[in-house]
Amino acid sequence: MSWLNKLMPARIRVREKGTSKRNVPEGLWVRCANCGTALYQPELTRNLEVCTKCGHHMPIGARARLAAFLDAGSGEEIGAELGPADPLRFKDSKKYRDRILAAQKETGERDALVAMRGTLYGEPVVACAFEFAFMGGSMGSVVGERFTLAAEDALARRAPLVCFSATGGARMQEGLLSLMQMAKTSAAIARLREAGVPYVSVLTHPTTGGVSASLGMLGDVNIGEPGALIGFAGPRVIEQTVRETLPPGFQRSEFLLEKGAIDLILDRREQRTRIARLLALLAKRPAPAIEAAAQTP
């Protein structure tokens, strides 16, 4: 914190976005990580954490994302009763148990995925979102199970499944059990596919490792958020392997679009309407009744 910042009263302190705790007090200003503009948090929240000046997509919590995506008040949580166990009694410099407790305290979530059934422009839908602030959105048993329950719920009700990923990959602290969540979630998606129930995967910043290499890349439609880092191996690992600096834009959404790995890039503020349209087309339903105001970001 600079001396100038120290002098300012707390309520007008400017703070780097992404370094914050969850519940941001009213009246706080944050700085866009891209263009440096000071942004008024309540306005930024209304804009789904997208910079009002440059359009940079900043992190958004799982619940806020789902609340913005689903019809207001329609969400009903799936698998909320599940919480993490510690099957390996894993301990590195810290105990896994303690890491879980810290993450729970920090985020208010029990684990790194929130799943909900609800409606989208009146049509049933199942949606889930990763909470990156919870241990890097890592996929362990609870994440895998909640996703699978969500997919099974979608299958049973023949409602489309939409997943917003933001994750570093599998959760090391649950060992091979975490790896097996890749197989489990992919098998659940295979069943949706066979039954003709659409699955839309929205890849947000960042989506790498075991999640990218399973449920992330398996959408009937794969959508990237602008500027999101998406890949199997993280850039640092690749640099160590090939011993050269990676080209700018490598593994970003725009790069993946060019390479043919994703179908399209959608601004966060357009996702609700555009995904609703896509799903209506795939279900051979009339276009959703989208209010004019919602169409332009």
Add this chain to the structure above:
Amino acid sequence: MNPNVLDFEKPIADLEARLRELTLAGSGSAIDVDDEVRRLRQKIEAKTRQVFQNLSAWQIAQLARHPLRPYTLDYATLVFDEFEELAGDRAFADDPAIVGGPARLDGRPVMLIGQQKGRDTKQKIKRNFGMPKPEGYRKALRLMQMAGRFGLPVLTFIDTPGAYPGVGAEERGQSEAIARNLLEMSRLRVPIVATVIGEGGSGGALAIGVADATLMLEYATYSVISPEGCASILWKTAAKAADAAEALGLTARRLAELELIDRIVEEPLGGAHRDPKTTATRLKAALVEELERLDGLPADELLERRYARLRRHGAYEGG
């Protein structure tokens, strides 16, 4: 230092060197060394037993990567009556880090697919140290789908440090290639038996590992991340790899306890590399038995069981 001898194998290797000297000295000379040879052999066995009795997870991880450990193509000869290798993903390239093709197991046609490491420097580079690229996984998928069309059971041999983390691999969709295999394997309408024969390195291993039964050789490992990778992230130094290996629970015994694998194939005393033939005989018997167990299941039931098996994987509270 002999790179083919692990630290903890050294006492055994020393005794073996003495045995070689002794037999050399004994041949063609009038001195009778038979007694001494017999004693030395007993000593070697006792020492090997002692060393292998209480291996740490880290020692087992080193055995799984032992430079002399039999690889997929060794077993292709030792386990199978015949093997016709088929190349290429029909789209981009052939990836020598994965080999596959129809084979005959105890008279019965199957599809064999496995990761392949190289033995010498040239082969290591050709096989990319057993780290497949997307085209490797796509070749594997092509062969599995062919097996599905012709009703051949699929046998996969897992032995990789992981999927290759390179620029080209990312550009060609490493994630998608792995993910697609997981999805397609879960619905493949023929039996699949996966065996971890060496290193089961993360998603790159699992990409040919979705199965009706998962076997592991006794000193193989199967893990979400390498001990070194885990240590450098969580302990901030790769030097803690031994601690990470212990914590990750990556050995066959531990994974059988956690019910993540179905069967351990015991290795001969001293590990597979000391006696590849015996290892192959045991592996063959196990594979034949597993296939017999899966025989006669209608495809729909097979898929139900496969899904239920994957569905069980997970440990959480409140379920």
